[in-house]
Amino acid sequence: MKKVFSLMAISLFLWCGLILNVSASSYVNEKGVLIDEEIVNEFKDVMNPDSFKYMDQFIYNTYVFKHTHGFDRTTQIYVNKDLIQNGKIIKSESFVVSEKEYNEKYAIESHNDCSNNNLCWQTSALKVELENSSSSPYLTSTLYVNWLTVPSVKSYDILAFRYSNFNILDAQGLQYVNYDTANPICYVWKDSSINGNAFTKASNGIGIAMGLSPKGNEPYSMQMFIWGTYKKGGSLVATYQHTNSPLTLNEAKNYSFNSAGLGNVINYSSATIANKYSGSPGITYVYK
16 A cells, blocks of 8 residues: 555544544643543543643543443544645545554554654563653653563553652553454553552652553553643653563552662562562653
């Protein structure tokens, strides 16, 4: 397909069965996302309504499909294909395809890597990236983890932040994985809210022990975001730690936040537990 349409521009949204219907009462937030007040009101008991003011499109989409469809949705890819000639669009098509069909016919190889991004690191197995958005005094920081292979050990991995001059207002952890390549399903990890049992919280940090779905046979995608107020002169460090040995939730979440810990964030008092984790680096962001 790339050979036929050498000047073809493709944009896509990978949503989990998501069909977006916006009510009459809506607004555009600080990140340019159209927010439906009906969705904000639905989640106000478990989510600070102000969080939606600084939420990116990817995170907001999770609330949309919770609101519209629930969790058990077949993956669909919405493709917009433009044929461009002499700088003008001469033909435009929009259609929906399965993930398999998209990968076989329409996918354009991504050239995004960590070579020019100091808020990112990557191996042959996974990519970890930190994205930050601020509108003083508010800051949203999101840690993205994308596995390029399927991890052999599926136990409790840690996504965590250590920070200074930051007052946290909200946090959430999310996980996506395909259960079945013939009929891919999006999975949102059940214990994702800030008051969930898997969170570890302190005045200088917060983290989540995220249990990898044992049914996943495709690469995993995870993320954790924090939202709060900040003061210039401070900074945060985010890290992802994959466990190489099975362990319990209580073992995984029993840590404090210290620069001497894993990724300069997670400090286990038990060396036995610490040694079960990958020891991956942390990513530092200085508030602007």
